[in-house]
Amino acid sequence: MRVAVLGAGHVGLTTALCLAHCGHELSLIDVDSARVGQLGQGQLPFYEPYLTDLFNRLRGELPVSSDYAMVADVDVCIMAVPSPTATDGGVDLTFVRSAATSLGQALRQRRVSEPVLVVNKCTVPVGTGRLVFELIARELADEGDVGAPRFSVSSCPEFLREGHAVFDTLYPDRIVFGVDREADGRRLQQLYRPIIERSFPEVAPELTAAAAVSTVMTTSIISAELTKYAANAFLALKLSFINEIAAISSAVGASIQDVATGIGLDRRIGRAFLNAGIGWGGSCLGKDLSAFISISREYGLPTQILDAALAVNERQRAVAIRLLQEELRLLKGSRIGLLGLTFKPGTDDLRDAPSLDIARRLLTLGASVAGYDPVVREVPVPGVTVVASVGALANGADALLLVTEWDEFADLDWPVLAAVMRQRIVIDGRNCLDPARVEAAGIKYRAIGR
Ligand SMILES: NC(=O)c1ccc[n+]([C@@H]2O[C@H](COP(=O)([O-])OP(=O)(O)OC[C@H]3O[C@@H](n4cnc5c(N)ncnc54)[C@H](O)[C@@H]3O)[C@@H](O)[C@H]2O)c1
Numbered sequence: 513m514r515v516a517v518l519g520a521g522h523v524g525l526t527t528a529l530c531l532a533h534c535g536h537e538l539s540l541i542d543v544d545s546a547r548v549g550q551l552g553q554g555q556l557p558f559y560e561p562y563l564t565d566l567f568n569r570l571r572g573e574l575p576v577s578s579d580y581a582m583v584a585d586v587d588v589c590i591m592a593v594p595s596p597t598a599t600d601g602g603v604d605l606t607f608v609r610s611a612a613t614s615l616g617q618a619l620r621q622r623r624v625s626e627p628v629l630v631v632n633k634c635t636v637p638v639g640t641g642r643l644v645f646e647l648i649a650r651e652l653a654d655e656g657d658v659g660a661p662r663f664s665v666s667s668c669p670e671f672l673r674e675g676h677a678v679f680d681t682l683y684p685d686r687i688v689f690g691v692d693r694e695a696d697g698r699r700l701q702q703l704y705r706p707i708i709e710r711s712f713p714e715v716a717p718e719l720t721a722a723a724a725v726s727t728v729m730t731t732s733i734i735s736a737e738l739t740k741y742a743a744n745a746f747l748a749l750k751l752s753f754i755n756e757i758a759a760i761s762s763a764v765g766a767s768i769q770d771v772a773t774g775i776g777l778d779r780r781i782g783r784a785f786l787n788a789g790i791g792w793g794g795s796c797l798g799k800d801l802s803a804f805i806s807i808s809r810e811y812g813l814p815t816q817i818l819d820a821a822l823a824v825n826e827r828q829r830a831v832a833i834r835l836l837q838e839e840l841r842l843l844k845g846s847r848i849g850l851l852g853l854t855f856k857p858g859t860d861d862l863r864d865a866p867s868l869d870i871a872r873r874l875l876t877l878g879a880s881v882a883g884y885d886p887v888v889r890e891v892p893v894p895g896v897t898v899v900a901s902v903g904a905l906a907n908g909a910d911a912l913l914l915v916t917e918w919d920e921f922a923d924l925d926w927p928v929l930a931a932v933m934r935q936r937i938v939i940d941g942r943n944c945l946d947p948a949r950v951e952a953a954g955i956k957y958r959a960i961g962r
Contacts, residue, residue, distance in 0.1 A: 513537070513703055516583040517590045518611045520547055520576065522558060522677060522795075522861070523633055523670050524592030529566040530681040532574055533715070534706035540576045541583065543610075551576045559860040559887045562678040562715055580618040583628070588703055589615060590631045591644070592670070597799045602806035603637050612644045616651025619662050627661045629699045633670040635740050635800055637807050641665050641690065641733035666691045666700060667733045669740035674794065675858020678715060682707060683723035690736020697730050704728070741807070744800040745818055750785040751792045752824035758788035758961025759831075768961030769943060788960045790870070790915065790941035791828035793855035795863035798822070829869050832913055832941050833877070835958045839937045840910055844878030847934065849905035852916025853885035853898070860887040866941075867915045871896045882909075886918055902929065911937035917944040926953035 513536050517528040520542040532538040542548055547557050556567055575582065583589050593611045598604040612630075619628065632644060645665045652662060667690030672680035687704055691697045706712045708728055714720050731739070754772055761768040768788045776783025792798070801822055808815045833843075840846050855865040862868060871881045871893045882897045884905040890898055899905050902921075906912060906929040914921060922944065930936050930953040938950050940959040950957045 513587040514585070515539075515588045515590060515703070516541060516586040517592055518542075518583075518615065519592035519594070519607075520544075520551060520557070521592060521594070522560070522674055523672065524590070525551075525556070525567075526560065526563060526672065526677040526681050527590060527592060527633065527670075528574060529563065529570055530678060530707075531703070532570045533566055533682075534712045536703070538574050539582045539586070540574060541578065541580055542576070543578055545578050548576050548578050560677050561675065561858055562719070566678065566715070580614045581621065583615060583618045584621040585624050586628055587624075587626065588629045588631060588699070590633055590668075591615075592633045595634045595636050595799075595803075597802055600806065601802045603803045605636065605640065605643070608632075608634055608636060608640060608644065609647060612647035613651060616648035619648065619652060622662050628663045629696055630663055630665045631700065631703075632665065632667045635669065635744075635796070635803075636737060637803060638734050638737045640737060641667050641692075664693060664696050665733070666696045667736040668700060669736055669743075671740070671743065674861050675856060679719050679722065682712065682715065683710075683719065684726050685724065686727045686729060688736045688739055689728065689730040690733040690739075691730060692733055700730075701728075741800055741804040744797055745804050745821070747785050748792060748797045748801050748821045748825070749817065751787075751797075752821040752828075754786045754788050755791065755828045755960070756824050761788075761961035766961075788943060788962075789828075789917075790832045790960065791825045791866050793864040793866045793869075795861060798825075798864050829866050830873070831960060832866075832870050832915075832939060833873055835939045836874075836879075836911055836913065836937075839939075839956060839958065840935070843874060846879045846910040847908055848874055848879050848881050849909040849912045850881065850883040850896075851902065851905065851912055851914040851921055852918050853883045853888045853891055854916050857916055857918045862888065862891060865915075867891070868893050870913070870915065885916065886920060903932065906930075907932045909933050910935040911939060913939045914941050914945065917942040921945065926950050926955060929953070930955050 515531055515536050516539045517524045518541050520540050528538045528540045550557055591611055593607040596604045648663055669688055689697055689700045758768040772786040775781050776786050801818055805815045805818050850867050853867040874881050875895050882899050882905055884899050884902050936955040938955050938957050943959045943962050947957045
């Protein structure tokens with residue numbers, strides 16, 4: 513199929529490259545001309561495992577432009593533009609509105625009789641499918657073409673995880689088709705057939721080996737839109753739940769990891785998303801939870817559980833500070849090194865990363881803060897230096913705080929690091945280090961509920 517993707521970000525670029533890998537004919541449109549230029553020069557705008565190989569192989573067949581004229585004659589147009597938090601906690605639909613309007617204008621030039629299927633992958637409030645329809649229709653009506661079925665709108669919420677985006681796109685647990693017309697469901701099936709049937713060429717044997725069956729479900733647009741928010745809210749709940757149990761675990765002297773494994777072995781619960789730590793972050797969980805709360809308020813519905821998940825997460829970020837205060841007493845004049853800066857491993861995304869919040873709080877308390885991360889070279893917090901190695905971070909530090917569980921931190925040479933630290937304290941904010949190895953180097957080890 514001929515497919516245009518609107519938005520060359522984490523979702524759009526990954527979707528475009530994976531669908532091109534599946535044999536569809538792709539084009540990519542982004543209003544950010546700098547990003548278009550960067551892609552044209554063969555550079556990816558962000559780090560994502562396996563994406564570089566796909567990009568290098570397929571970029572010759574993937575036209576990238578800021579010009580919406582490219583969408584006029586495609587079969588499918590996928591929307592993957594931002595849906596950030598608005599100032600009132602709801603969703604800012606500016607980008608979605610603007611993409612729909614530009615799309616409507618471009619469709620005036622459509623020469624193909626078959627209607628284009630608009631597929632919304634943005635995480636958006638219930639009813640946005642209808643809004644997108646109205647905005648496109650308005651542009652076409654301007655030309656006096658209101659009766660011509662030049663398009664229809666569907667929802668296909670995106671569930672990919674940054675750091676696993678290629679795997680999640682090619683081997684999703686489930687694909688949710690939100691349609692209001694049977695014909696649109698059939699076209700989505702056609703678009704996703706290579707993924708559903710796994711008929712695309714293998715990207716990497718380890719991805720194929722990790723894959724499970726993908727389930728496809730078809731529902732209304734409204735149910736699909738709500739499914740995405742409900743999924744992210746539940747993931748946030750699981751994390752906040754285990755973090756609350758971690759506090760109790762700490763108090764009574766239990767091991768939160770054993771507790772999490774003990775409950776996670778129950779198939780009704782599952783072990784995933786039960787790792788206690790210094791709180792969740794990233795571009796999605798906080799934004800989507802806050803949007804979900806705001807949508808519920810529009811209907812006058814209470815959201816006690818969602819409110820609590822947010823509040824526990826806020827409190828959790830302060831736990832790292834409290835552990836540092838317990839060990840160092842005074843943070844004023846202390847040198848704190850942050851091991852890892854991204855909100856999770858496998859990405860260079862710093863949106864709502866706990867590291868930034870924690871760094872700001874430490875600076876306010878008078879500490880000096882440096883950070884090391886395998887893929888980050890600078891952070892948007894004035895006063896925080898990003899150094900080039902863990903050795904440089906440890907040099908003269910009073911404490912190291914592990915914020916992101918990058919694999920390479922599991923194998924650090926603790927005696928070498930201990931030798932250059934001013935005080936030997938390690939706070940493991942993700943419970944991912946081997947305490948015995950750290951302590952064997954004469955370092956005081958603290959973790960979360962462990
Ligand atoms: N990042 C994730 O892990 C993830 C996962 C699931 C769903 N989502 C949702 O997917 C959507 C996209 O998220 P993302 O992380 O890919 O965003 P992103 O910020 O990485 O990329 C969005 C891109 O859209 C471009 N853009 C903005 N307005 C445009 C317009 N009118 N026309 C064309 N391009 C435009 C921007 O320049 C940017 O390059 C959001 O709704 C988000 O909530 C994201």
